[in-house]
Amino acid sequence: MSRKARRTGGRQQVVQVTAIGARGDGLASDEASGQPIFVPFSLPGERLSVKLLQTKSAGSEAQPLELLDASSERVEPTCPHFGLCGGCQLQHWQQEAYQAWKQERLKNSLERAGFADPRLRPLVQAPEQSRRRATLSAEKPRKGPVRLGFRARSSSQLVDIHSCAILRPKLFNSLEALRSFAEVQLAPGESAKFQLCETDSGLDLHMFTDRKSKAPDMRAVSELVDACDLARLVCNDEPILTRREPMLRLGAEGCFAQVNIPPGAFLQASAAIQEAMVSALLDAVPAGLTRAVDLFSGLGSFTLPLLARARHVLAVEGDGPAIDALEHAMRREQLADRLSIERRDLEAWPLQGSELAKMDAVIFDPPRAGAKAQAPHIAAARVPLVVAISCNLATLQRDLQPFAQAGYRLEWAQAFDQFLWSAHLEAMAVLRLD
Numbered sequence: 001m002s003r004k005a006r007r008t009g010g011r012q013q014v015v016q017v018t019a020i021g022a023r024g025d026g027l028a029s030d031e032a033s034g035q036p037i038f039v040p041f042s043l044p045g046e047r048l049s050v051k052l053l054q055t056k057s058a059g060s061e062a063q064p065l066e067l068l069d070a071s072s073e074r075v076e077p078t079c080p081h082f083g084l085c086g087g088c089q090l091q092h093w094q095q096e097a098y099q100a101w102k103q104e105r106l107k108n109s110l111e112r113a114g115f116a117d118p119r120l121r122p123l124v125q126a127p128e129q130s131r132r133r134a135t136l137s138a139e140k141p142r143k144g145p146v147r148l149g150f151r152a153r154s155s156s157q158l159v160d161i162h163s164c165a166i167l168r169p170k171l172f173n174s175l176e177a178l179r180s181f182a183e184v185q186l187a188p189g190e191s192a193k194f195q196l197c198e199t200d201s202g203l204d205l206h207m208f209t210d211r212k213s214k215a216p217d218m219r220a221v222s223e224l225v226d227a228c229d230l231a232r233l234v235c236n237d238e239p240i241l242t243r244r245e246p247m248l249r250l251g252a253e254g255c256f257a258q259v260n261i262p263p264g265a266f267l268q269a270s271a272a273i274q275e276a277m278v279s280a281l282l283d284a285v286p287a288g289l290t291r292a293v294d295l296f297s298g299l300g301s302f303t304l305p306l307l308a309r310a311r312h313v314l315a316v317e318g319d320g321p322a323i324d325a326l327e328h329a330m331r332r333e334q335l336a337d338r339l340s341i342e343r344r345d346l347e348a349w350p351l352q353g354s355e356l357a358k359m360d361a362v363i364f365d366p367p368r369a370g371a372k373a374q375a376p377h378i379a380a381a382r383v384p385l386v387v388a389i390s391c392n393l394a395t396l397q398r399d400l401q402p403f404a405q406a407g408y409r410l411e412w413a414q415a416f417d418q419f420l421w422s423a424h425l426e427a428m429a430v431l432r433l434d
Helices: 095-113 175-185 218-228 271-284 320-332 375-381 393-405
Strands: 012-016 026-029 036-039 047-056 059-069 133-139 147-151 158-160 191-199 202-209 230-235 238-242 247-252 255-260 289-295 310-317 339-343 361-364 385-390 409-417 426-432
Touching (some): 012 026, 012 059, 036 047, 095 393, 095 409, 133 158, 133 175, 147 175, 175 218, 202 218, 218 238, 247 271, 255 320, 271 385, 271 409, 310 320, 361 375, 375 385, 375 393, 393 426
Parallel strands (some): 036 059, 202 230, 289 310, 310 339
Antiparallel strands (some): 012 047, 133 191, 147 158, 191 202, 230 238, 247 255, 385 426, 409 426
C-alpha cells in the first residue's frame, strides 16, 4: 500500500489500528457505530484514512486510502504484487512481531480451550520458495494475452503474477509454459483453474475449464510436458496423460513407503513443514508403544512415521482414493503385519470408547471442520497420549475442550507457519493423562 491512494466515493474516516484480527486485517473502530472496521495491509499503531466498503453484522470492510502514521514494525514487502494479490497479506510486517502474533493466537486458543498458561515450543516457519502445492487461475480476455495468477483479496479479480516469493522454483518456472498452454486451450472470455503439485516423480497438474467437454489440444499438451516435465495431466477430472505415477516418499527413521498420489489428494503445502511436523510428532510419541491409531490419516503422512514408535498402527480415513493409495503402499512395502487400514467417515461414525481404550496413543489430524464428533469419544476413552493436529485454530479450540474437562494435561503445543505471511496457522498439541 502506498502512502497515498486515489480517493473514491463512500463514507471516509480516519482510523487507528489497534490489533491484527484472525483474518490478518488490521482492527479499528467505527467512530459512528463503535463497530469493528477491518483494514487490510495495515499494522497495529497505524493511523490511516479509509473508505468503508461493506458493512456486515461483524463489522465493516475498509479500503486504505492514505497511511498517515506508519508503524515502526512496517517493512518493505519483498513481492511486487503485494497489496494486489490475495496471498501474503502480512508481508509488510516485521518478522519478530509477525511470529509473536502467530504464537499469541495459538496461546489464546489453548487458553480458551481450558489449558491455562500453555507451554509453547518455538514457531516453525516455512522457508521462502517452499510451497510445493498451489492453485492458480487463468483468464483469456476478449482482447490481449492470457492472465495467470492468484485472485485479489475478497475479489474475483485476477492478478497476473510474474514474481512469487512462496512457490518452489519448479512450480514458478512452469508458469510461462502454463500461460502458453492456456493461450491455446482457452477461447476468448474463458477461464481455467490449475492445481499444481510437485511430487517426487514430477509435476502433477489438474486443469479445470469452463467448457467441460472440450478435449485438450494434444500438441499444446506435448509442449507443456516438455517444458514442465509433467508426471500427470488431468483435465476436468479426466486423466489425459500419465508419464509417471505421481509419488511421495513418506515416513521416518527407517519406516518409509512410496505412496501414489491420487488426483486431488491432500498434501501438506510445504515439504519442509511436513518434515518439521513429523519430527515434532516423533518427539511427542515415545518408542515401544504397542498400538497407536491415526485418525483422519489421509495418505499416511503421520501414519507411516508412527510405525517408528508403535508395533502396530491403525489408520482410519473416510476418503476412498487416499485409503486405497495407503493400502497399496502397505502391500508394496509388506507392512500388513504392522499396519491396519480402515475406511470410515469419522464424523458420521466416530470410533467409540471400546475401540479406543486399547490404544496407547491417538493422533488425529482432521480437515478444517475439525473432529467435533470424534474428539469427545477420545477424551472419554482416556487414552494415555493424544496428539491433536489442526489447520484451524477455532475448531482446534473446540476439539480440545473435552480433553481439558477430562483432566488431560497439555504437555506442549507448537505452531507451524506453513502459509507464509498469511493468517493461516497449523498447530500440534500434545495431551497426556497423569
